[in-house]
Amino acid sequence: MAKNPAQEESPNTDAELLRTQRPERPSSDFIWEQDTFRRIGYGGVNMTKALSKFDLAQKESFKQAALDFSAKGDYAQTGFVSLMCAISKSLKHFPVSAFDTSWVAQTLKVPLFVLNIGTIKRFFVFWKARNPQAISDEALQLLIKIKSRAVYSNNVLSDDPEKSWLSDEEYEALLASVWRNYEDGLFSTSRTLITLLSMQYARRPIQIAHLKFQDVRNAASDDSSGLSGPVVSFPGGKDMGAETGFRDSKFEHHPLPGHLWNLFEIQRNEIQAMVEFQLDIHLSDSELQKLPVFASAGRIERAKYELTSQYRVDWRSNLDHHLFHMRPLRISQILAWTPNSHRDIEPPLSHRTGRPLVVSATRLRHTRARQLARKGVLLHVLSHWLGHTNEKSLRAYYNDPAEDARKLDEAMAPTLMPLAMAFAGKLIDSEEQASRSNDPISRLEFAKNGELKNVGNCGKHSFCATTSVPIPCYRCRHFEPLVSAPHKEVLEALKIRQEEENQALRIGGARDLLVPIDLSADILAVKNCIDRCNARKRELGIV
Structure with missing residues (x-):
């Protein structure tokens, strides 16, 4: 008996008609x-x-x-x-x-x-x-x-050495410690990058946690940020009147220095490898752009489970979901040097207390704001950049009772600058005297006008060298500069770069402010190296 055509298997059965129905999912997170x-x-x-x-x-x-x-x-x-x-x-x-x-x-x-x-x-x-x-x-x-009781922190105004901003010596000691631990393999790329981003840009933990690789780019001249070259765009964290969802606030665009750009590249490779291993997939370039800059294997696995079981969606189509990101609380713990393994070490000692530095996201934010204020950044510009709606909250950075003493310190800095900020390596008269003279990778070169000029050698098989991370060599104890190298050209290049950075700060659109990078410690180290090279040349009778 022939089958009625109406009884034939039809692509328009009830089940198939519901194939494109919106999946059930929670009304919120x-x-x-x-x-x-x-x-x-x-x-x-x-x-x-x-x-x-x-x-x-x-x-x-x-x-x-x-x-x-x-x-x-x-x-x-x-x-x-x-x-x-x-x-x-x-x-x-x-x-x-x-x-x-x-x-x-x-x-x-x-x-x-x-x-x-x-x-x-x-x-x-x-x-x-x-x-x-x-x-x-x-x-x-x-x-x-019932009236709301506003809660104000007095830590900025406090003279407590464990609550207020870090002194210049403490900041430099912390910076040196972060790079040294990374060089020695004690800090991961993730931990190093998180700390350096906080120290450089004073962004809140939630802004660092919400970063995606698409936020780090080499911007063209027509980029929406108004900048060109390496740029990082932080999702806003505390805009009044802004949406409160994931990455809903206005983005804050900043130029990205070379050493942070290189760390981002290394971090990208590490995150890609981890995600591909955890999820057993091969990521396309577009999928990689959606991924968080900071994540963990546990967060990746948890996100896959929650997206499948709770949201009932295809996890691979939702790689840009906030569940893949490291939690802001974990970012805060990293910035506070909270131990999470037997290898963790304490932060450097404070010269004011003789105890390990008390580090937190808030202290680093206050410290960077103070540094910018001391550079002459206008109050309304700094308020705009930090996301404050009331300039009064920043007056403490400008109205410091110790301002006169600070100006005196600045005037005497050329003669009283701590040796820790000076050149720390050893001079070599020729490349044959270098500790690794037979290793071409140890050579350190300076590029000018399309030409590479040898300035010295690295005296250690260091972690930074194997990852091409440009730790400031003139301040590194493993640097072995050549006496006859063009160190003055390096100095001039640093001065030009510093002047460009100092001129860069401006208001542009929605909180698009540039952050001047402070190269003063490197400049001092190069000057000190030049002085010692000149002294050595006199010993050798070189004019």
Whole structure:
């Protein structure tokens, strides 16, 4: 018996017609797992005890309101976690079966609740509009009348050597320690790059965490940043009135010096290798551009699992998702030198305390702001660049009671500059005297007018040499400069570069400010090297 054509297998069956239906996915990056409010991929707040006295209807209404409120996107995602933490803590201290005036009065004794009062007010207004039984009218009115208490940090104004900005000596010691640990293989490329980005650009941990490889590029003359050459574009981190989602704020464009560009290249290769190994794939160039600059094997695996199980999407089509990125908290821990392995070492000693430096993202940010202020960067320019909406918050960088003493120090700097910032290598009369004279890789050359000129040799099979990272050689103890090398040409090139950097700072568009790179320590080291070479030439009778 012949088959009815209508009974033939059709491509328009119900199942096939639903093939392109939008996949089910959470309304936001938050879900409830029983009574735990969880931010997918980041952990959560266990509210089992806090909600234990509520009936089922009230509990379910609260949980749904929390999801709907977080889906609005009015706050950064960490703000919603703080909101739930504050409510949970208040309910643990003062368990109630309904949100009434007595509960509001008692919760004022909980500091975390008062700190988050602004968000809490908006949440209860939002919830009550959807469920009149959420909170009593009297309790809501009392809650609304509570004034927010602004929290200000006095660390910038503090003279505490472990809270305020780093001194110039401490900053230089920290910088030297970071490069030395990288050279010796004790710091990964990731850890080194994170620290140097914070020290150079004063960006917040969340901005560093949100970087993608597409943000690091060799910009053409028509680039949207208005810059040309190597550029890094940091996602904004704290714009007033900006969207609060992942990488929603305005981007901040900055020129990228050669040593950081090279580190980014090395980091790109390492991240590509790790992701391809973890996910068993070969990445295309376009896929690599979507990946985070900073990630870990654990984050990669977790992101794949969460995208598949929670978001129900194809993970490979979502390589630009925030779950692949290292957490901002981890960035903060790295900047604070928080130990995470037996190989970790302490930061250098502070000359002010005699103890290891206390390092944090905030201190590094304050330090860089102070350095720029001391260079004469105008207040409104620095405020704009750092993302502050109120210039008053930056006046401390300019109105320093020790300004007169600082000016005196600057005037005497040529004679009192610490030896640690000077040339530290050993002179050689000829290349045959170099420690690695038979190794052509050890030769260090200076390019000028398309010509390479030998300035000396590297005296160690160092980690920096094998990765082509240009650690400032004139300040390195392994540098062996030739007495007859054109060190004056190096000095002139450094001076020209420094002048270009000093002239570069400007306002351009949406917080597109250039960051002057400070080459003063390198300039001093080259001058010191030239002086010693001249002294050696006199000994040898060379005019």
